[in-house]
Amino acid sequence: MNTLQQYDFPMVMPVITESELIYPFMIIPLFTRDEDNIKAAHKAVEENSLVFIAFDDEQEQKKSFYEVGVIASIMRETALPDGRVKLLCKGLYRGKILSILQSLDEPLQAEVDIFDYKEYEHNKMNALLEVLREKVLHLANLDGRFSPDFLKTIESNDEPNRIVDFVASAMRLPKIHAYTLFAKDNVEERVLWLIDAVIEETQAQKLQKEIKNKVHNKMEQVNKEYFLKEQLKQIQKELGTENARDEEIEQYEQKLNELKPHMSENAYKEVYKQIKRLSRMHQDSGDANILQNYVEWVLEIPFGKYAKQKLSIAKVARQLDLDHYSLQKPKERIVEYFAVKELIAKREETQSHTKQNKSTDTNDIKQEKGTILCFYGPPGVGKTSLANSIAKAIKRQLVRIALGGLEDVNELRGHRRTYIGAMPGRITQGLIEAKEMNPLIVLDEIDKVGRSYRGDPTSVLLEILDPEQNHAFRDYYTSFDI
CATH class of the missing domain: 2.30.130.40 (LON domain-like)
Known part of the structure; x- marks a missing residue:
C-alpha cells in the first residue's frame, strides 16, 4: 500500500x-x-x-x-x-x-x-484454494520441485492471486500457458485453470515414474542376467566345459553341410535357421532344449541314403518260397507286382541308351508312382511275415508301424514344435530307425485305427497312401517335405 x-x-x-x-x-x-x-x-x-x-x-x-x-x-x-x-x-x-x-x-x-482483478466470493474461493493446495501437495509427493518452505508459504497465505503466481512460477509452465494464466483478471478462472494444470502435470509425473520404474526393473533384470551368465561362464571355464556348447553348434553345422547336397533348399534353410537360433540362446533356457531336440531329430534323418540293391524277380520268388509254404495267391500277386517294376526299370534303362525319339519315349514311358500292397486276413495267417520276406529279398530295412488303437493324428504327421514333448511322426521316426530313405514300411493293424477328438487318423492315412500325394510327405514337426 x-x-x-x-x-x-x-x-x-x-x-x-x-x-x-x-x-x-x-x-x-x-x-x-x-x-x-x-x-x-x-x-x-x-x-x-x-x-x-x-x-x-x-x-x-x-x-x-x-x-x-x-x-x-x-x-x-x-x-x-x-x-x-x-x-x-x-x-x-x-x-x-x-x-x-x-x-x-x-x-x-x-x-x-x-491491472486489477475482479471481485470474487470468499467462501467459494477458500474452497477452491483448499483443492489447489491438496493437488499441489499430491504433485509435491511425486516431484521434488516444491520445497517444504514453498508448501508452508502457500498453506499460510490466503491471497489467491499470490498463491496462483507462486504455484505457476514453481511449475515451470510453457510460456504461452503461463502468460494466459498471468493475463486473466477473473480470480476464480485463474484458480480453476491452475487446478487443471496441476492435475495434468500429476498424471504426467505418474506416467513418467511408472516408465522409469519399469526401465529400472528391466535394467536390473538385464544386469542380473549378465552377472549370472558371467558367473556361469567362469564356472564352466573352471570345469573345462566352456567350449562344449560351441563345439555342439559347430558339429550341427558340419553335419548339416554334409547333408546339404541331398536336402531340398527349403529343408536346408529351415534347419540352418534353427541352428543359428540355437546358437544365440542360453543353453539352460526351455526353448533352447526344445530347439536342440529338433535339430538333433532332423539331422538324424538319413538324407541321401538309399538301398541300391538291384531288383530281381527270381530272388523275390525264391525268398517267398523259402519262408512260406502254400499261400500261392499272395505270393503270385507279389511276384507279379515286382515283375511290373522290373519291366519298367528295364525299359527305362533301354531308353537311357537309345536317344532316338526321346520326347516320344518320355511320354510313352511314365515313371511309376508309389504302389501300395494291401494284405488282409485274420491274425496269424502270415501277412507280416510276407513283408519280412519281401524286405529280405530286395535288401531293404523293414519298418513296422502298428496302428492298432491309434487315435491321435499327430502320431503319424508329427507334433507341432510349440507343444511340450513334441516329436516327429511315426513315418519320419521309421526313416530314422531304418537309416535309409527307402525302407519297406509295414502299416500293421490298419483296420483297428481309432477316432477321437484328436482327429481322424484314417484321413491322414488316405493322404499318406494316395499315389497323387505321397511323392512329398510333410511332417508337422520338421516343417518341410521329406
Missing part, C-alpha cells in the same frame, strides 16, 4: 522487453545486451522512476510484446565486461499498457495502469 501511495497511476514509464515471465513478488536479476532495454534502464535509474517489463511475443516474427506485464523498480544496474548489463529488478504488481509513446531521441515508453 505504501508503494501505491507514492505513485499516481496511470503513468508513463520506460519499457523493457524480457523473454522469461516475471511475477510481481519476484526480485530477479535480468541480463540484457539489447540497446533499447539498456537505454530504458538508464532513463529509469536517472529519473528514479518505475519500469514496465513486457514479455516477448514469440509467435510474431517482428519484435513485439504482450500488453500485460509487471511494473517493477530497478534496484541496481551493473555493466558487465562482456557488454551485457545486469539489472536487479523488484516486481511490484501487474500492469497493462494503455498506449505506446516513442520518439527518436527517447527510449520506448508506455502509459501503464494497474
